[in-house]
Amino acid sequence: MRESPYLKSWPWQLWPVLGIAAVFAVIGPFGSYDRMPLGTRFLYFLIVGVLNWLQVILLAAWFGDIEPINRWPTAARMILIGLIAAVPSTLEVILALRWLVGYRVPFAVAPYMYPENAVLTVSLSVAFGLFIELRRHEKADAERARVAELPAAPAPDIGPTDFFRRIPPALGHDLLALEMEDHYLRIHTAVGSDLILLRLRDAMAELGPARGRQVHRSWWVAEDAVSGAEKAAGRALLVLRNGLKVPVSKSFRDKVKEAGWLA
Numbered sequence: 001m002r003e004s005p006y007l008k009s010w011p012w013q014l015w016p017v018l019g020i021a022a023v024f025a026v027i028g029p030f031g032s033y034d035r036m037p038l039g040t041r042f043l044y045f046l047i048v049g050v051l052n053w054l055q056v057i058l059l060a061a062w063f064g065d066i067e068p069i070n071r072w073p074t075a076a077r078m079i080l081i082g083l084i085a086a087v088p089s090t091l092e093v094i095l096a097l098r099w100l101v102g103y104r105v106p107f108a109v110a111p112y113m114y115p116e117n118a119v120l121t122v123s124l125s126v127a128f129g130l131f132i133e134l135r136r137h138e139k140a141d142a143e144r145a146r147v148a149e150l151p152a153a154p155a156p157d158i159g160p161t162d163f164f165r166r167i168p169p170a171l172g173h174d175l176l177a178l179e180m181e182d183h184y185l186r187i188h189t190a191v192g193s194d195l196i197l198l199r200l201r202d203a204m205a206e207l208g209p210a211r212g213r214q215v216h217r218s219w220w221v222a223e224d225a226v227s228g229a230e231k232a233a234g235r236a237l238l239v240l241r242n243g244l245k246v247p248v249s250k251s252f253r254d255k256v257k258e259a260g261w262l263a
Contacts, residue, residue, distance in 0.1 A: 013057065017053045020124075021045040030116070032045075036100070040101070052085060052092075052121055059084060060081055074130060074133045082118065086122070090110050090117045091110060170192075175189055175225075176240050176244065177220060180219070183197065185199070188240075211223060213256070215247075216252060219247065226240060235247055
């Protein structure tokens, strides 16, 4: 989950949440304009919005590791996440009304509040999911444009089903690592990186065990790619020849040590 794009990009995601809270505070939807002063409305929509956002990105990061859900279209996956997140969010709305406004709203009305709250939560969830997907593709396009300007490395003598045929020519064939990003696979070479639509397990099957090893649920590293190792926040990291740092999970740590990569 730590490697999920939903968690990696969380700081900039707060700004839209603050913006939505400010807009709702001004227009006062759902009867809040007549029942709360401006400051209370802003605090109310800020609390509800932040909690909603946290639930959505945590669920999105978790669902990104679950097959076959992680292969669903982004919008479909985020609709499901929004519907689930709306359950605790409805209870949070009731608690916020009790605390900020003093309304003794009974929890028994939660089923009747859920549909209205679910519309907002699903809308927020889909908007964030599509925006993050757009940003990822923009970064991939920018990286692709950068490496396209470099001279292509000569292709090695490889078999017709070899994984290296999937690597864009501009990236060369000095493969360093593979990184799983939802249902995409990011190829890291000494020149740069690019995204392709492929599962990590299928890529490792094509590469075979001799070319490298899996070091994390979301990472595979080539045999000659490691230049060192370090620790950060209690986590073991492999440092590759291009400076890229790859996390090593506990389930793969012993095998990585046996390979001498963490010595």
